[in-house]
Amino acid sequence: xxxxxxxxxxxxxxxxxxxxxxxxxxxxxxxxxxxxxxxxxxxxxxxxxxxxxxxxxxxxxxxxxxxxxxxxxxxxxxxxxxxxxxxxxxxxxxxxxxxxxxxxxxxxxx
Amino acid sequence: xxxxxxxxxxxxxxxxxxxxxxxxxxxxxxxxxxxxxxxxxxxxxxxxxxxxxxxxxxxxxxxxxxxxxxxxxxxxxxxxxxxxxxxxxxxxxxxxxxxxxxxxxxxxxxxxxxx
Numbered sequence: 001x002x003x004x005x006x007x008x009x010x011x012x013x014x015x016x017x018x019x020x021x022x023x024x025x026x027x028x029x030x031x032x033x034x035x036x037x038x039x040x041x042x043x044x045x046x047x048x049x050x051x052x053x054x055x056x057x058x059x060x061x062x063x064x065x066x067x068x069x070x071x072x073x074x075x076x077x078x079x080x081x082x083x084x085x086x087x088x089x090x091x092x093x094x095x096x097x098x099x100x101x102x103x104x105x106x107x108x109x110x
Numbered sequence: 111x112x113x114x115x116x117x118x119x120x121x122x123x124x125x126x127x128x129x130x131x132x133x134x135x136x137x138x139x140x141x142x143x144x145x146x147x148x149x150x151x152x153x154x155x156x157x158x159x160x161x162x163x164x165x166x167x168x169x170x171x172x173x174x175x176x177x178x179x180x181x182x183x184x185x186x187x188x189x190x191x192x193x194x195x196x197x198x199x200x201x202x203x204x205x206x207x208x209x210x211x212x213x214x215x216x217x218x219x220x221x222x223x224x225x
Contacts (some may be wrong), residue, residue, distance in 0.1 A: 015180075032215075039199065039208070039218075040218060041114075041216035041218045041219060042153065042201070042214075043216075044213040044216075047213050049211075083181050085152070089152075098155065099155070100149055100152030100153045100154070101152050102150075103150075103151070103152050
């Protein structure tokens, strides 16, 4: 039930772009994205509901392809503050259960 | 309060000892969740409260784990006879309504180390 995230880790230079993917083997109702810095709480970034929507704020955006049961998080012109571990969380149809992926570690270097 | 508050921040327990972890959610948040996060992994669901009612405890790994929220605000996660495999960060999260629609606000967690 746990979604699969890829890649597991990314190293970027400041200003570069990155894409983090989250896919599920089950039909999804919604997808959440969170960022967690070392030793801190996960921080909510955005939620995407069924319907194939796309959202974004600042230079971080995400898409949700309901048919493919996957979501992607796009980070453009990355900043040092983007470093951390990104988790997707998924709500599976008919199970009423919410599962987090194992995370993608992003390291933005100057 | 302004955020979800958890205490203690760190806890070292000897194997076999009982521990109690506290969560103080955002005032007015109806939903409260406990998650367990192992090193390098995503959070895993333990249990869920709506007000004082524990609606889902399917994620509790054994009957040594017990959670309560008697007055619908502060919650306590108790682990009896701790084992080494219980070592993890325990995260509490709250939400005003449906977390899967509104998102979770997490506390900073309690890092439990069982020696």
